[in-house]
Amino acid sequence: MSTTPDVMTAFTSGLADLNLDEDGTPRSGEKAAGMKSASATIYDMAATLSGKGDLWNWGMYDADLVEEIRARVPGFGEPWTDGFSEQLYFLALRDLPIGLDDYAGREVLEVGCGMGEGLNFLSRVVPGARMTGLDLSPKAVARATATLSRGDALRFVHGDAEDLPFEDGSVDVLVNIESSHTYPDLGRFLREAARVLRPDGVLSHIDVFTRQRSATMRRAAAATEGLEWVADHDISDRIRAAVRRRMAPGSHFRTTLNRRRMNPLMRQIVAHSQILMFGGMFAGYQPPPVIKVLSKLGVVPWMSGLPMESYRHQIAVRR
Known part of the structure; x- marks a missing residue:
């Protein structure tokens, strides 16, 4: 995996292997190591190339949630962000059995x-x-440490979700957003979450699922001792609402992209790639005619x- 195409191929094939497996067999050994290496490399590249304020996740849109956030974070939203990525993070804490005023x-x-950026927003x-x-990406951790860390209030460490470098019972709330679908052994991550959570500690798990990965999650959750699953909310409609708003002409995403110095064709290619990466298919995206032509020529997918x-x-709550 010495070149970017090699890494992308390894990453996408690894994702398909994990998320389309009917049996949900945990990956280990060389297969797991290869997926983790490709994942770390992909996110190393993202950390190097992404600008501040770029998309963090597929995002969600809920008008009532926006007002709740504005009550706690004055000035939230435009012109600096469309707020969709932040809403997903806010939801991660808002629906837990711990009041937002009880985190001191x-x-x-x-x-x-x-x-x-998401954890910085939650702070x-x-x-x-x-x-x-x-995070598994050394460069993402290095960037976060250099630009966002604030002593014990906000710090960042390099590590593996399946082998957390934390003591037993040392965490009150564990947040995991749009990440676990890349883990070779989902059950091992859940066992690690149960290990590091204190009694009555809470796991807030948010992710996108294929039919097969959803079944794997159900089996892994049922088999994880110590975690009592207290809620399972399908938030698909609110995710699609955010993705569609990002795709729309004149959106914050498109306006920000239009400010970048690139020719119009390259701008369309970049927009197409970003939309595919951040939930376009899930929200019913159809490529514009120029992208369809380029795809026939093999220039872009x-x-x-x-x-x-x-x-x-x-x-889930740790019992």
Whole structure:
């Protein structure tokens, strides 16, 4: 995997292998190591190329949620962001059996924090919590540390979701957003989550699922001792609403992209690639005519991705 095409091929084939497996067999050994290496490399590249404020996840849209956020974070939203990625993070804490005003002194861990923007946002939503972000990408962690870390209030560490570098019973809330569909052994991650959570600690798990991965999740959740699953919300409609708003002409995403120095054709290619990466197929995206022509020429993929069935927020309490 020495070149970018090699890494992309390894990553996309690994995702298909994990998310289309009818049996949900945990991957280990060389297969798991190869997937993790490709994943870390992909997110290393993202950390190097992404600008501040770029998309973090597929996002969600809920008008009532926007007003709740604005009440806690004055000035939230335009012109700096469309707010969709932040809403997903806000939901991760808002629906837990812990009030948003009760986080002072609590230990919050995000597994799969990427470049740290989401956790940085949550540190404004619930000030007083001690927040740690963990990611498999060394460059994402380095960037987050250099630009966002604030002592014990917000720090970032490099690590593996399936082998968390934290003591037993040391975390109050573990957040995992749009990340676990890349894990070779989902059950191992859930066991690690149960291990590091304190009694009555909470796991807030948000991800997109194929039909097969959803079944794998159900089996792994049922087999994980110590976690009591108290909620499973299908939030697909709100995810699709955000993706469609991002795709729309004149959206924050398109306006920001239009400011970049590139020719019009390249801008369309970049927009197409970003839309595919951040939920376009899930929301019914259809490429414009120029992209269809380029795809026939083999210049860009027309449509790609997995047949995602639902996007869910699942909550478990450590008992």
